Amino acid sequence: MEFTTIWPARTVAAALAFVLxxxxxxxxxxxxxxxxAPTSAMGTETDCTALSGPIGGGVVLNATTIPEKSDMPAYCRVTGTIAPSLNFEIRFPKTWNGKLYYGGGGGYNGFVPPPVAAPLRQGYVEVASDSGHQGDGMSAAFVLNDERAARLFGSEAVPEVMSIALKVVAKAYGMPPVRSYxxxxxxxxxxxxxxxxxxxxxxxxxxxxxxxxNWVGFNGAFHRIAQALSAPGAEFKAAKIALLARHVRQACDKLDGVVDGIVANPAACTARRVNVAALRCSSGKDAGEHCLSDAQIAVVTQWITDVKFQGSNTYVAKGFNLTGNEDDPMNFGVWVSGNGDLKVAGQYVMQDTAVKYYLAKDETADSIAYGPWDKKPAALDAMATLNDxxxxxxxxxxxxxxxxxxxxxxxxxxxxxxxxxxxxxxxxxxxxxxxxxxxxxxxxxxxxxxxxxxxxxxxxxxxxxxxxxxxxxxxxxxxxxxxxxxxxRVVRALPLCQYPQYPRYTGPRHDTAAIRSASNYVCTNP
Structure with a gap:
């Protein structure tokens, strides 16, 4: 299936191309x-022009026929707004399979995600929304003075849009969907x-x-790691990230039966086995690309360590695994360190906007200088009630x-x-x-x-x-x-195992073609 954009490209973290x-x-x-049971309405094409007009609740629909493109089938696009600002789209396929597909958003939403070709090709009616506000998908500014927008983003937009979507489907076909996913x-x-x-x-x-x-826990972990990365000597540029990734691969890549750049058996890739301390610069200070300073090792230690925050409940964020893929262009550098420019890292941006608009309620607040993440327990509780x-x-x-x-x-x-x-x-x-x-x-x-x-x-x-x-x-x-x-074109395949199993290589050694074939792996308990 094609993947939709997860994070809007117009944000400061533009490298998060699809990119808690x-x-x-x-x-x-x-x-x-x-x-x-299926009925005669399935397998038919809806009359697109007939879907324009009021549908109840003050919602007015606008329908447009979208012609086929090289990467997208033809469909009928129906747009509408649930007052005051919850925008949605419903896309009707050329031939309906009797089912509905609701596609989720990304980041802080703020825009209606584009259509996904695969469900439309399979005959699904497709639904999407902007979750009730418009703007930068990496900013929570919309929650500051708009309680309804905060609730819609948190949990209410999907059921509100579904209530309208079901009416529109019934108008189009004379029946509701057989199933909704x-x-x-x-x-x-x-x-x-x-x-x-x-x-x-x-x-x-x-x-x-x-x-x-886990909105409170995740953002709290992002805040903690951002503070660690802001310490003198802690910045991680590409060369340091590559050093860390090579070290992890050397320790753990072989633990799934094959050296192929994938650490598929993370349970065996323990902190003791990796031994990040072996990368320490002898003086503890940054001494070049071939070692890590004490401040950089502290960043890695916090990255892989669980953290708890106190509100009326205990909010927990589990540490990350060291995977050996930290040097991938869309991995550690983009999300965590900003490749040395912390303020463009995805996690920094997310925690920064959470501090400004959920916790401090001050758009001028400095998130790095903000005290412990849980210094305002009631604010954590309120954010969790909305978003967790x-x-x-x-x-x-x-x-x-x-x-x-x-x-x-x-x-x-x-x-x-x-x-x-x-x-x-x-x-x-x-x-x-x-x-x-x-x-x-x-x-x-x-x-x-x-x-x-x-x-x-x-x-x-x-x-x-x-x-x-x-x-x-x-x-x-x-x-x-x-x-x-x-x-x-398929260039590699692996079994997708049910957790906690992982794909262990059982094929011939040093055979590139065999390594790329899923038939040479067996799902195995760690």
């Missing part, structure tokens, strides 16, 4: 939801988990990719037959995959292993950056997997992830 106890016993697994990346992944937790009957299935679900999708009890979603697929790149430098792992473990404990096995899947794609890219195979059509699961009862197991070149 005991429990009760769970109930027994439930049956799949009752699915409506959500798929999102990063903030879109958070929106998906938010719907699962707060609006459990809204979707039949949800795909949450690299979910930025950390509730592990998804039994209401499972109870109506909902299916959840969570996916994340193993080399994600924007959001810690360990935090996602921790959430999935908590969820499994709360809902029970049998329910989790019946209704959820979790995949970690080795060597893949935030949402896409990196050295690892990053393409898997999870929408078809989800639909086959719900419609036909085909429970997902090991999938296949593919790496494509610019022409769309």
């Amino acid at each position: 106890l005991d429990v009760v016993h769970a109930a027994q697994p439930v049956a799949a939801p009752h699915l409506r 959500f798929e999102g990346y990063s903030t879109g992944g958070r929106e998906g988990l938010m719907a699962v937790q707060r609006n459990p009957e809204l979707f039949d299935g949800v795909i949450a990719r690299a979910p930025a679900f 999708a950390t509730d592990p009890d998804i039994r209401p979603f499972i109870g109506h037959g909902g299916k959840l697929i969570v996916w994340q790149g193993g080399a994600d430098a924007a959001l810690s995959v360990n935090s996602t792992i921790d959430y999935m473990k908590q969820m499994r404990q709360v809902v029970g292993g049998e329910n989790a096995d019946h209704s959820t899947r979790f995949y970690v794609a080795p060597g893949v950056n935030h949402c896409e890219g990196g050295v690892g195979p990053d393409h898997t059509d999870l929408l078809s997997v989800l639909d086959n699961w719900i419609a036909n009862g085909a429970e997902p197991g090991t999938l296949i992830a593919r790496k494509l070149d610019e022409s769309g």
Whole structure:
């Protein structure tokens, strides 16, 4: 499936081209939801011009036929605004398959994501919105004096837009969708988990990719690392990042059975094995490209270490893995260090805007000088109430037959995959292993950056997997992830294993073609 833009290119981080106890016993697994049978409305083309006009609630629709392009099928685009400023689009395919696909946003949203070709080609009605405000997708300025905009971004935009979308689909075809699915990346992944937790009957299935679900914890970790990087001698330019990445690969690349640039067995790549201290400059001060200063080692130490913050709850962010892919152009340099220019790093920008508009409520605030992240516990609580999708009890979603697929790149430098792992473990404990096995899947794609890219195979059509699961009862197991070149040709494939398994190489040694084939790997427990 094609990937939509995750972070708007117009931001200061322009390089982010697409780019955050005991429990009760769970109930027994439930049956799949009752699915409506196909009707004659499916497989037909809607009358685009007939969709313009009022639809109720003060919403007026404008419909336009969009002709086919080389990378996009023809479709009918319907736009509208839920007053005062929640803009949405509904895209009707040439031939409807009877189902709806809601695509999530990215960053702080502020724009309607462009259409995704694959769902339209498959016949889905496609829905998207700007989440209730317009502007820079890396800025939270919209929340400062607009409580409604803050709530819409947090959790309310998706159900509000869905209420209109269902009416428009019924107007177009005389019937609602047989099934409705959500798929999102990063903030879109958070929106998906938010719907699962707060609006459990809204979707039949949800795909949450690299979910930025832990808003308080993630941004607190970004703040801590930004403070560490601002210390004298701590900046990480490209040469230092490359030094760190080579050191990690040398220690850990072989642990999955093959040296191929991918550390696919992160459980074995422990801090002790990596031994970052071995890179220390003898004086502790920066002595060139072949060693790390004490301040730089402190940055790495904080990068891989868990952190907790106190509000009325304890907010936790898990440390990042050292993956050996830190030197990828869209990895550590873009997200963490800014390649020596901290203020253009994606994580710096995100924590800076969170300090200004959620915590200090002062657009002139200096986020680096801002005290401990949790110095205003009530402000953390308020941000969590709006934006955190950390509730592990998804039994209401499972109870109506909902299916959840969570996916994340193993080399994600924007959001810690360990935090996602921790959430999935908590969820499994709360809902029970049998329910989790019946209704959820979790995949970690080795060597893949935030949402896409990196050295690892990053393409898997999870929408078809989800639909086959719900419609036909085909429970997902090991999938296949593919790496494509610019022409769309497959250049490498790996098994996409269910966590905690990883793909271990079992093929012939020193055989480049064999290394690139998924058939020479076996999903293995660490």
